[in-house]
Amino acid sequence: MxxxxETAPHEFAANLLFNERGLRPYFAADSRVKAGGGSQAGMFTYGGEEWRAKLYYQESGLEHPGKTTPKGTPFEIENLREFRFSIHSVDDTVGQRKFNAHLSPRWLGMKSKNGGEIPVPEGFGEGVNLRISGANIEFEEYLSLLRCAASSVGIQPGDFDDPHEYSNIQDAxxxxxxxxxxxxxxxxxxxxxxxxxxxxxxxxxxxxxxxxxxxxxxxxxxxxxxxxxxxxxxxxxxxxxxxxxxxxxxxxxxxxxxxxxxxxxxxxxxxxxxxxxxxxxxxxxxxxxxxxxxxxxxxxxxxxxxxxxxxxxxxxxxxxxxxxxxxxxxxxxxxxxxELNLIQIRQTQESVVIKHLADGLSPVEWDSLRCLVTDGGQVSPNNIAESTGYHPDSVRRALNRIDDLVEREYGSVSLRSNYVAELVHESVKHAQEATQRAVEASSKALEAASRGLDEKTSAFIAWAAKHDINFNERSSGVSLKLGKLDEENHRREVRRILREGLRLWEQAKRDPALYRAGNYRYQVEERANGLLYAESKSMTRTVCGKVWETIQ
Incomplete structure (x- = not known):
């Protein structure tokens, strides 16, 4: 094995309901507190440890039932009160191994003094509720400690033998x-x-x-x-x-x-x-x-x-x-x-996004995703249609085609997770940047042509704009500053880009030795376990190299 x-128990809270003996535990608590002049104290040993218990009362917000309860049980207590057990370990030097149990009566039709109805399970009849709140005690020991505490102050421990099936845990x-x-x-x-x-x-x-x-x-x-x-x-x-x-x-x-x-x-x-x-x-x-x-x-x-x-x-x-x-x-x-399935979930979500990107998204699919990323509230297909200008039916058909990226419920739609949202956001951003670079490449080629540069030189300038390359020519060689590349296959990608640049450089009748002697650098988006970090700003590294060593 x-x-x-070992782990340790900390906080614990539960509602313990008892109805086997009706209101007897409540009447017993009332009798013992009156006999003690307002409280009763007791000591007991449990698990080789000394414990102290105290039973006392508090004023109640419950409505007095009158001479009898709705079930007909005589109620001869003039002032309806509620009671508390305070139970703590004497051997605990820190003083935090303890719990409190709030005892109150229950019957069908019970109301508060302000007229509010107190929920009582159907078929429960009459009994008591003990709201337990404690810390640093094993969960299964609370009921045994409660019985011991009851006995130490003169209440039959059997009154708390069988919790009703509606008893429930609230915190642990x-x-x-x-x-x-x-x-x-x-x-x-x-x-x-x-x-x-x-x-x-x-x-x-x-x-x-x-x-x-x-x-x-x-x-x-x-x-x-x-x-x-x-x-x-x-x-x-x-x-x-x-x-x-x-x-x-x-x-x-x-x-x-x-x-x-x-x-x-x-x-x-x-x-x-x-x-x-x-x-x-x-x-x-x-x-x-x-x-x-x-x-x-x-x-x-x-x-x-x-x-x-x-x-x-x-x-x-x-x-x-x-x-x-x-x-x-x-x-x-x-x-x-x-094993937490976080990596599997991350891979699944990433592969879903990649699949759609690889297959290509229609304009309405792109715009719908962009709306989901940028809008922070509840979004319906009609909201997307109004925002993008598409017909609602077109939006719904688009959402059907990307149903593994989105969740729809009660007429609203959202992305499946923060991670999918970030991947889509990055994809939308990269697509916008790629479009911008393409436009820039075309404009630079036109600008070069207007300055009298030949078609081949214009093609090289357009290539640099397309790949977001900051290009400088020096007597010792060219300097190429590329944009950000994904970690997966980044070396293969930069080799492909540089070889393409050399071909266009040579076609422009420029000295290939000058290009080969150049240097380049770019940033790589780091990944954890093969997957992209969310905070790419702080998870990037710069790669530098010599052109001739890379393209040979």
Missing amino acids: TVLV ERYVRLHKDVSGPVHARDGPIAQMGHLLENDREGYRKVVQNDQTGRGEALPGYYHTVTLDQRRIQEAIPSHALPKEIKHYYAQEALSFPDGHPLRHPKLGASYQVNRWKGKLGVTTEDLEQLNRELEETVLSVLANAGIDLRPGGEVYVEDEYLSKKESERERQIV
């Missing part, structure tokens, strides 16, 4: 803490967090959240301070097909990280994956199977991001940093390292 680093995160000197590849501009947001988010449709903040709240520079990407169910399955839960993946530091010395855990960042309940229409319950799925998906997401960034997944060494709740130990769980 592969030895993997697992994390590792990385040494600050090794976490850079995770939050880099071409790292897995940025790539997931860059490749998997639709251009306009759906929820988008990509944050790349390298500055603390005090304005101090801290690379990787808060970098996150949030993906809904559809997008997470594009990256990790075996997963179903929407998630946020984040690399983040504590707010005061820079105030701690290097040896302190909070000087180093966390990499976490958290469940995002609002990003899908499904529900995650609290059964053993649900909790196992939650743990598995969060852990596999963290491990997969680490693997994608090239970071060692084995515990020990200087990669991971221990804190109060995370130790550099081997995981006892069997987890699968899921």
Whole structure:
């Protein structure tokens, strides 16, 4: 079995519903608080650890049901209150291993004091809801700790034995803490967090959240301070097909990280994956199977991001940093390292664009794509037609022909991803530049002819304009400054261009030795894993060479 680093639980929130014993847990909490003069405290041991519990009340915003509930249960409490369990580990020196459980009654037809209806599941009858919110506790331990806490303050633990099927998890995160000197590849501009947001988010449709903040709240520079990407169910399955839960993946530091010395855990960042309940229409319950799925998906997401960034997944060494709740130990769980499909997605999206460019796009297809790239809002085929001057039916037929580049839903259309948008944008820009160069080449040839230069010389000048070449002739040889070339086959391409230039130079009756003795230079757009970087400005290199060495 592969030895993997252990992840630690962080935040957790859930709604636990109980109706097996009706309103009995609520009445019991009311009775115990009154008996204690406003609160009850207790101590218990769980997992070899000492815990303290406190039960207290808060005023309620619920409407009093009267003498009986709608179901007919006597309600002899004059002042309707709600209750809270505060539960924390006594052995925790940091004080963050704790949770709070907010207990409130539930019955069909319940309303708030301002008349608003409180949602209660159909068929639920009567019972209680406990809203749990905690941190640094294994997810499957909350219910056991709740029962122990209830018992310690005089409430039957059996009142919380069987959560109703409508119980659900609202938030959960697992994390590792990385040494600050090794976490850079995770939050880099071409790292897995940025790539997931860059490749998997639709251009306009759906929820988008990509944050790349390298500055603390005090304005101090801290690379990787808060970098996150949030993906809904559809997008997470594009990256990790075996997963179903929407998630946020984040690399983040504590707010005061820079105030701690290097040896302190909070000087180093966390990499976490958290469940995002609002990003899908499904529900995650609290059964053993649900909790196992939650743990598995969060852990596999963290491990997969680490693997994608090239970071060692084995515990020990200087990669991971221990804190109060995370130790550099081997995981006892069997987890699968899921290879993120980012490269495959990037290649697929790139090949789709290249296919259309190679096949040639009609004017209406070009103009439709250009409209989608430049417009920032919701765009319909009719909007495109109005913007471009084409008939709406022509636009719709064009969109049908490029349906693997675009997504259409409810009468609107958008590009499939940011990456496709950038590729199309670059293609449109290059096409415009090529057209401009062609016009420039023609005008320069005409200008040369008007100055009395012969046809062959005009052809050489047009060749230089066509290929965006800045040409200078010196006594020692020519100087050729080409434009930007793609990394793939750039050497073959420059050889072809230079040989064509030599042929035209000779046809113009110029000294070939002067041309051969010349120098050239051009820029190459770098690629990552064979694919073009998004930020080409900072990802280019200059190539220099001698003409005669290249064309021989």
